[in-house]
Amino acid sequence: MLRFLGLLLVVWLVISVVGAVVKGLFWLTVVGLLFFVATAAIGWNKRETKALPPR
Numbered sequence: 001m002l003r004f005l006g007l008l009l010v011v012w013l014v015i016s017v018v019g020a021v022v023k024g025l026f027w028l029t030v031v032g033l034l035f036f037v038a039t040a041a042i043g044w045n046k047r048e049t050k051a052l053p054p055r
Contacts, residue, residue, distance in 0.1 A: 005043040012036035 012035045019028025 002043060002046060005039055005046070008039045009036060009043070012039060 012032045014032075016029050016032030016036060019025040019030075019032055022028075
């Protein structure tokens with residue numbers, strides 16, 4: 001699952017860079033950054049729950 005989230009982070013980062021480089025696609029940068037932050041938050045949450053010892 002974390003590998004998949006890492007892949008998504010890379011995809012969102014590439015989309016953001018493409019949106020910043022291509023003229024007129026600023027909206028693509030914004031959407032890519034929003035998805036990047038959301039995916040990073042989900043990954044951070046999954047990492048924290050895995051680190052806790054079982055009850």
